[in-house]
Amino acid sequence: MGLKLDPWGHFAIESYEKLFKQFGIEPIDNVVDKLPKKHHYFTRKIVFGHRDFDKWLNGLHNGERVAVLTGFMPSGHVHLGHVMVFEELRYYQELGVSINVVVADAEAYAVRKIPRKKVFEYAREYITYAYAVGLDPGRTRIYFQTNSDTTYYRLIQLFSRKISMAEMEAIYGELEPAKIMAAFTQAADILHLQLPEYGGYKWVLVPVGADQDPHIRLSRDIADRYGRELGLNRPASTYHKFIRGLDGNKMSSSKPDYAIFLDDDASTIRYKVLNALTGGRATAEEQRRLGGEPWKCTVYELYLYHLFKGDKELLKLYEDCTSGRILCGEDKKRAVKLLLEVIDGLKARAREYSSVVEDYVAFPKF
Amino acid sequence: MGLKLDPWGHFAIESYEKLFKQFGIEPIDNVVDKLPKKHHYFTRKIVFGHRDFDKWLNGLHNGERVAVLTGFMPSGHVHLGHVMVFEELRYYQELGVSINVVVADAEAYAVRKIPRKKVFEYAREYITYAYAVGLDPGRTRIYFQTNSDTTYYRLIQLFSRKISMAEMEAIYGELEPAKIMAAFTQAADILHLQLPEYGGYKWVLVPVGADQDPHIRLSRDIADRYGRELGLNRPASTYHKFIRGLDGNKMSSSKPDYAIFLDDDASTIRYKVLNALTGGRATAEEQRRLGGEPWKCTVYELYLYHLFKGDKELLKLYEDCTSGRILCGEDKKRAVKLLLEVIDGLKARAREYSSVVEDYVAFPKF
Numbered sequence: 001m002g003l004k005l006d007p008w009g010h011f012a013i014e015s016y017e018k019l020f021k022q023f024g025i026e027p028i029d030n031v032v033d034k035l036p037k038k039h040h041y042f043t044r045k046i047v048f049g050h051r052d053f054d055k056w057l058n059g060l061h062n063g064e065r066v067a068v069l070t071g072f073m074p075s076g077h078v079h080l081g082h083v084m085v086f087e088e089l090r091y092y093q094e095l096g097v098s099i100n101v102v103v104a105d106a107e108a109y110a111v112r113k114i115p116r117k118k119v120f121e122y123a124r125e126y127i128t129y130a131y132a133v134g135l136d137p138g139r140t141r142i143y144f145q146t147n148s149d150t151t152y153y154r155l156i157q158l159f160s161r162k163i164s165m166a167e168m169e170a171i172y173g174e175l176e177p178a179k180i181m182a183a184f185t186q187a188a189d190i191l192h193l194q195l196p197e198y199g200g201y202k203w204v205l206v207p208v209g210a211d212q213d214p215h216i217r218l219s220r221d222i223a224d225r226y227g228r229e230l231g232l233n234r235p236a237s238t239y240h241k242f243i244r245g246l247d248g249n250k251m252s253s254s255k256p257d258y259a260i261f262l263d264d265d266a267s268t269i270r271y272k273v274l275n276a277l278t279g280g281r282a283t284a285e286e287q288r289r290l291g292g293e294p295w296k297c298t299v300y301e302l303y304l305y306h307l308f309k310g311d312k313e314l315l316k317l318y319e320d321c322t323s324g325r326i327l328c329g330e331d332k333k334r335a336v337k338l339l340l341e342v343i344d345g346l347k348a349r350a351r352e353y354s355s356v357v358e359d360y361v362a363f364p365k366f
Numbered sequence: 367m368g369l370k371l372d373p374w375g376h377f378a379i380e381s382y383e384k385l386f387k388q389f390g391i392e393p394i395d396n397v398v399d400k401l402p403k404k405h406h407y408f409t410r411k412i413v414f415g416h417r418d419f420d421k422w423l424n425g426l427h428n429g430e431r432v433a434v435l436t437g438f439m440p441s442g443h444v445h446l447g448h449v450m451v452f453e454e455l456r457y458y459q460e461l462g463v464s465i466n467v468v469v470a471d472a473e474a475y476a477v478r479k480i481p482r483k484k485v486f487e488y489a490r491e492y493i494t495y496a497y498a499v500g501l502d503p504g505r506t507r508i509y510f511q512t513n514s515d516t517t518y519y520r521l522i523q524l525f526s527r528k529i530s531m532a533e534m535e536a537i538y539g540e541l542e543p544a545k546i547m548a549a550f551t552q553a554a555d556i557l558h559l560q561l562p563e564y565g566g567y568k569w570v571l572v573p574v575g576a577d578q579d580p581h582i583r584l585s586r587d588i589a590d591r592y593g594r595e596l597g598l599n600r601p602a603s604t605y606h607k608f609i610r611g612l613d614g615n616k617m618s619s620s621k622p623d624y625a626i627f628l629d630d631d632a633s634t635i636r637y638k639v640l641n642a643l644t645g646g647r648a649t650a651e652e653q654r655r656l657g658g659e660p661w662k663c664t665v666y667e668l669y670l671y672h673l674f675k676g677d678k679e680l681l682k683l684y685e686d687c688t689s690g691r692i693l694c695g696e697d698k699k700r701a702v703k704l705l706l707e708v709i710d711g712l713k714a715r716a717r718e719y720s721s722v723v724e725d726y727v728a729f730p731k732f
Binding site for chain 2: 106
C-alpha cells in the first residue's frame with residue numbers, strides 16, 4: 001500500500017533491501033541533501049544506496065582531491081541501461097570532478113569469452129555514446145584494462161598477497177582463474193587513482209550496479225590492508241538500479257527484443273515500445289474505473305529514467321495513470337515520440353565523435 | 367650396485383625417475399650428442415631431463431630464432447645452487463643464443479611474502495653474481511615481473527580465459543589467489559618471447575629445477591590453446607638437479623648453516639666444509655679398507671658441480687675415494703682451497719659490476 005503512493009523509487013526495491021541489511025549498504029536518502037546539485041537519479045532513488053558517499057561529498061565540499069571511476073564491460077551493443085551511467089558521469093563532471101572510465105576488455109575476453117575483435121567493436125560504440133551523452137573528451141580519462149601502464153599492472157600482481165582463497169570465495173562464490181584475475185584487475189582499477197602517478201586522488205567514488213558490489217567489497221578490504229604500505233583510503237560507492245527491459249526483466253543485450261539499443265532504427269523502437277509490458281488493466285473500461293499500475297509498467301520506467309526529467313510532469317503522469325485518466329495506447333505513443341527525440345539527438349552527436357574514438361581502439365592485437 | 371659405478375648422475379636420481387614416468391620428461395642422454403659443445407652439467411647428468419630440447423637444438427642447428435629464458439626468485443642470499451644456473455646461462459650465451467632472465471619479484475612478494483625492499487636487495491645480489499659468473503651485461507636481457515610493459519601484462523590478463531580451476535589444481539594442487547596470479551605471470555614470462563614485440567623467438571628453452579615443472583606444463587597447455595590465435599609453439603625445458611646442502615638435504619637459504627653463500631667469508635666457508643656430511647667410514651682404518659662412499663658425500667658434490675670441471679680429475683677423485691686411497695680430512699681441505707679460489711674470483715668480478723646493477727633496481731616503489 002505504502003509503495004503504491006511513491007511515484008519513484010519502489011520498483012523492485014524489495015530485492016535491494018537485503019543489500020542494506022546484509023552488506024551494510026546505506027540508503028541514499030541520508031545523503032541526498034548534501035549533493036551540491038540535485039539530479040533526478042538521486043531524488044527518484046534510481047541511485048538508491050551507497051557506501052561512504054558522505055565522506056566523498058565532504059571531500060568535495062572541502063576542496064580535497066576527489067575522483068569518480070566507473071567501468072564498462074564491452075559485451076554487447078549500447079542500450080538505454082548504459083545511457084543512464086553515462087548521464088551519471090556527466091552529472092559528476094559538471095561538478096568539476098575528475099572522471100575516469102575503465103573499459104573492462106580483459107574481463108570481457110577472459111570471463112565472458114567474447115572475441116577480442118568484438119570487444120573492441122563494442123568498446124568503440126560505448127565510448128562514442130559516452131561522449132554523445134555529454135562527457136567532455138578533453139576532461140575524461142578512458143583507458144582499457146589491457147592497455148594501461150606498469151604501475152597499474154604492479155597493483156594487479158601484488159594485491160593478491162593479502163587475500164586468501166577463502167576470503168575470495170566468501171565474496172564471489174565459486175571461482176575460476178579468469179574471475180580471480182578479473183577481480184584483482186578491478187581492484188587495481190578502483191584503487192590506482194589514489195597513487196601519486198595517477199593523480200593522488202584522496203576520495204574515489206565508484207558508481208556501480210548492485211551486482212558489482214563484490215568488487216567494491218574486495219577493494220575496500222585491500223585498501224584496509226594496504227593502508228600503511230600505500231596510504232590507501234577505502235573507495236566510496238553508489239548503487240543504481242537497472243532500467244528493466246520491455247518484458248519487465250533486466251534490460252540486457254542478450255534479450256534484444258526487450259532492450260532499446262541506441263542503434264535501433266525508428267520503426268524498431270516504435271514496435272518494441274508499443275509491445276512493451278505495462279501496468280494496464282484488461283480492458284479500457286476497467287482501466288478508466290480502476291486506474292493503471294505504473295509500478296508494474298516498463299513504459300512508465302522509460303519516463304522515470306529518461307523521458308521526464310522534471311518531477312512535476314512525472315508526478316502528473318503518475319496521477320493520470322493511477323486515476324484512469326490516461327490509457328496505455330496514448331501513453332506509449334508519447335513515449336515513442338520522446339524516446340525517438342532523445343535517441344536521434346544522441347545518434348547525431350555520436351557521429352561527431354566517431355573520429356575522436358578511433359584513437360582509443362587502435363590496439364586490438366590479442 | 368649399478369648406481370655405485372657411476373661417478374656422476376646418480377645422486378638422488380631415484381626421486382627424479384618418477385618425473386620421467388609420471389610427467390613424460392625425457393632423459394637427457396638421448397640429446398647430449400646433439401649439443402654443439404659439451405658441458406659437464408650435461409655429461410654428469412646434473413641436467414638430467416628435458417622436454418622438446420631436441421626440437422630446440424634442431425632450431426639452433428638450422429639457424430632459426432632460438433632463446434633461453436629462466437627466472438630467479440629473489441627470496442634469499444645467493445648460494446652455490448644459484449651459481450649453477452648462472453653458469454648454465456653462460457654456456458648458452460657462448461652458443462650465441464638470446465639470454466633472458468626474469469626476476470620473479472612479484473611472486474617473491476605475493477607468494478613468499480618477502481617485503482619488497484628485501485626482494486630488491488636480493489635481486490641486486492643475484493644480478494651482480496650472474497654477471498660475475500660470466501653473463502655479458504650487454505647481451506643479457508634481465509627484467510622484473512613488476513617492471514615490464516603492456517603487451518607482457520596483456521598476456522597475464524588474457525591467458526586465464528582458457529584454463530579452468532580444475533586444470534590449475536591438477537597441475538598445482540591447492541591454490542591461493544597469489545599462486546594463481548604467479549602461475550599466469552610465469553606463463554607470460556615463458557611465452558612472451560615468441561611475440562614479435564619481444565623478438566619473435568620460435569624456440570624458447572626454459573632451464574629449471576624439477577620443482578618448477580608445473581609452470582612448464584601450464585605454459586605448454588596455454589601454448590597449445592593459443593596456437594592459432596597467437597602462433598605459439600610449446601616451450602622446451604631442461605631439468606637440473608639441485609646441489610645438496612652440507613647436511614645432505616636441498617641447499618637453501620632457509621638453512622644457512624648448510625649452504626655456501628657467495629658472501630660468506632673464508633673462515634665461515636672453511637668451517638662449513640670441514641663439518642660437512644661425507645660418505646666417509648667410521649674410522650680411518652675402515653675407510654682405507656672399504657673405501658669411501660662418494661655418492662653419499664656432499665663434499666664430493668662440490669667437486670662434481672663446481673670444483674672439478676674436467677672429467678678425468680673427477681674420475682680420479684672418485685677412484686681414490688672408493689678405493690680408500692684418500693681420506694675425508696685431506697679431501698675437504700683441498701675442497702676448501704678450490705672453493706675459496708672460485709668464490710674469491712666471483713667476489714672480485716662482482717665488485718666490478720655493482721654500478722651496472724644499480725640501474726636495474728632503482729624502482730622498488732611498492
